[in-house]
Amino acid sequence: MRNENIISQDDQNPLKNLDQWEEDLLVRYPDPTSINADKKEDQFRNYEETEKDGVKEFYRLNHTYQTYDFVQQKKAEYLKFDKEEMPIWSAFDFLNKLVDDSDPDTDLDQMQHLLQTSEAIRNDGHPDWMVLVGLIHDMGKVLCLYGEPQWAVVGDTFPVGCAYSDKIVYPEFFTANPDFHHPAYQTKLGVYTQNCGLDAVDMSWGHDEYVYHMMKPYLPESGLYMLRYHSFYAQHRENAYDHLMSEKDHEMFKWVRLFNPYDLYSKNPNQKSWEELQPYYQALVAKYLPPTIKF
Numbered sequence: 001m002r003n004e005n006i007i008s009q010d011d012q013n014p015l016k017n018l019d020q021w022e023e024d025l026l027v028r029y030p031d032p033t034s035i036n037a038d039k040k041e042d043q044f045r046n047y048e049e050t051e052k053d054g055v056k057e058f059y060r061l062n063h064t065y066q067t068y069d070f071v072q073q074k075k076a077e078y079l080k081f082d083k084e085e086m087p088i089w090s091a092f093d094f095l096n097k098l099v100d101d102s103d104p105d106t107d108l109d110q111m112q113h114l115l116q117t118s119e120a121i122r123n124d125g126h127p128d129w130m131v132l133v134g135l136i137h138d139m140g141k142v143l144c145l146y147g148e149p150q151w152a153v154v155g156d157t158f159p160v161g162c163a164y165s166d167k168i169v170y171p172e173f174f175t176a177n178p179d180f181h182h183p184a185y186q187t188k189l190g191v192y193t194q195n196c197g198l199d200a201v202d203m204s205w206g207h208d209e210y211v212y213h214m215m216k217p218y219l220p221e222s223g224l225y226m227l228r229y230h231s232f233y234a235q236h237r238e239n240a241y242d243h244l245m246s247e248k249d250h251e252m253f254k255w256v257r258l259f260n261p262y263d264l265y266s267k268n269p270n271q272k273s274w275e276e277l278q279p280y281y282q283a284l285v286a287k288y289l290p291p292t293i294k295f
């Protein structure tokens with residue numbers, strides 16, 4: 001059940017808030033175009049030197065502790081979905097608790113990021129299930145509220161059980177991962193086979209894998225790929241794991257790549273209010289999802 005205590009363990013949670021990881025992504029992968037024409041560069045928070053230290057420490061923890069065994073353990077624990085059952089609207093209220101009051105710089109709650117993503121997708125005329133993907137893609141961050149440290153909720157995801165690509169951010173931190181000294185896990189293919197397909201590959205544990213399994217019965221496969229691999233930057237931006245990808249994965253990653261700019265670059269200071277958007281989203285959720293979802 002929910003464990004509020006672990007959240008305050010500062011040494012496990014070096015980020016001021018979960019958004020800091022996404023801000024770091026923007027530094028690594030800056031916006032090449034403009035999805036929201038009315039946004040201005042200075043409306044985005046400047047990335048301060050001091051924040052980099054927290055982000056770097058976050059990656060150190062992530063790369064040190066995301067082992068093959070850790071992933072198996074978290075899958076066994078969370079994919080039972082026996083924590084609680086609630087409407088997704090309650091999950092969003094729950095998620096908004098992640099806003100850190102001690103950080104006056106936090107301009108958005110989690111719900112705003114989800115709405116900005118989904119609205120940018122809707123404004124571009126994509127299918128409604130993709131709008132829904134925009135709305136729910138970060139819902140797995142509720143893991144933080146079940147007591148998981150930041151490094152087991154967010155961060156770039158990567159395959160475990162095989163060699164780490166140097167295209168993953170801060171690859172040098174992997175030397176501290178116990179799997180790094182486990183020869184079977186450090187060959188190029190590791191425990192997998194050539195082009196076996198990502199469905200057979202265990203990814204580092206986080207909000208992506210969790211929400212994918214949660215939504216599996218309800219969304220088209222292209223939408224499920226967006227959910228499951230939206231933080232797999234080493235592949236969707238760097239093509240570092242082609243040796244594990246099947247033909248089908250390559251086809252489906254077109255959808256993952258279509259989604260990514262909406263996640264990263266959809267900040268919009270002129271976002272419509274929730275009150276105005278509510279009727280559309282309530283109907284959309286009712287179209288695809290049951291009244292309650294198991295967490």
Ligand SMILES: [Fe+2]
Pocket residue numbers: 137138207230231
């Ligand atoms: Fe995400």
Ligand SMILES: [Fe+2]
Pocket residue numbers: 113137138263
């Ligand atoms: Fe996101």
